[in-house]
Amino acid sequence: MRFQDMPYERIDFAKVQEEMGELIRELDAAKSGEEQFEVHKKYYALTDRVMTLMTIANIRFDIDTSDKFYEEEHKYYDEQGPVFSNLVLAYQKKLYESPYRAYLEEKIGPVAFKNMELAQKSMSEALIPLMQEENSLTMEYDKLIAGAKIDFDGKELNLSLLRPYLVNSDRNVRRQAWEKMSAFFLENEEKLDRIYDKLVKNRTAQARAMGYENYLELGYYRMNRNCYGKDEVEAFRRQIKEYFVPFAEKLHDRRRQRLGLEKLSYIDEQVYFKDGNPAPTGTPEEIMAAGQKMYRELSPETAEFFDFMMENQLFDVLGRKTKKAGGYMTYLPLYHAPFIFANFNGTSGDVDVITHECGHAFQGYLAAQDPIREHADIGMETAEIHSMSMEFFTEKWMNLFFGDRAQDYVEMHLEDAAAFIPYGCMVDEFQHIVYEHPELTPAERKQAWSRLEREYKPHLDYEGDPFFGQGGFWQKQLHIYDYPLYYIDYCLAQTCALQYKVKMDADFTEAWKSYLKLCRLSASDFYTNMIKKVGLDSPFEPGCVKNIVEKLEKYVK
Structure with missing residues (x-):
């Protein structure tokens, strides 16, 4: 069914509560694991319906944040x-404590039960008012960012539509664009500080209500980190500082020379070629048609997937003034349908949507064939392997999008992927500092960010910019506000995607088989087990990062 034709009605949660109560009573009355599993299938049907309707409402609000009807629906679901x-927690607690647990665990897997345990540790009815407040604060941030109105080049632009000017080949144009963006954030600095300060205090209060010292423990549980913890993440970041930061700095210096500059300014941070970054040559419609040709040629599985997405109009990718910033893939369980949301703006990022978000969506499409719903509950560190690796697997088709600049795009993509990892680790370390020290003032948080920039991105020069130069860059990073502790998942995944890059250059067919296997494993096993099953090294293992850097050196000489 096409997305626009999917019916929507507001969920009556009083009725849902009655239905969930009845399922719990049926679990209690069941005389065997087989009977309880039949009840569990009814639970799948109920949660599929609820999640589908909530997701439809949230997508339609994101598509147009000025739509009053869906704004009210969005607020309703935030509450x-x-x-x-x-x-859900009450139902899962019954399942978790079932006398027939051995049978159920065999049916739905040990990962599902570990995640139920983490859910018990991360949620309590007492938290509901705080979680409602948290949702309203993140919505306030999203609306503030989506509502940006920046006068530039004779147009009124939001932040997504300003993006092409930020990477313009003319340094004067991009300087003016960066100054305009900085001015927007400086003008809204007090609001941004207030929202984030409230979010930190709110999340800290949630953690303490659950008996934790700070939000980090609660946040790790909520991110379903079921096979590693804070110590492993800190060890990974140390590897990045020791081996990857020097490598990334070499890439930045190589880029500086290519641009013909004496030093890199912050306005050059996302520019790779003197004549500008490669941009897609076609219209949005032509980009989508090229994507369909690419996925039809890549494999039978991707052909079926992309045809399904196009036939059912499961993309909303055009940038508009009142559209939420950013991009994502989400899933509509009732229709076994992934959905991709993005903001095309004429830059190479438009093609990244067709590779990165489609990597997520392709895995979601494959996972829909698995009757065990819990297998779709993948951790983000796994989910991002699917997306970031797809960016590399599709490189052979970049001529469809970039014409004679396809090779420029491939070079830029590898440099950008590698240079991202230090930034992503910096975002993660910043959040650890913030939640370990919730008493920090807004000014102290910005000082912490500036210190981390010197460690992770020593080449960076803000030239005295009044906002970004004062440690404010993180306030444009949506994840820090909306999805706390998420960002390290990108870095863990990128280290795996870079391993796939090396593998596919040696043997594309075998690398693709490994990738398909990982997609189909979904969440049927723990992350650290799955990556070994498909022949990848764990980012947590000593020497993993050093080994990746050594293999990548050949690409940049």
């Missing part, structure tokens, strides 16, 4: 979402 989470 009721935590209530629903608590109902």
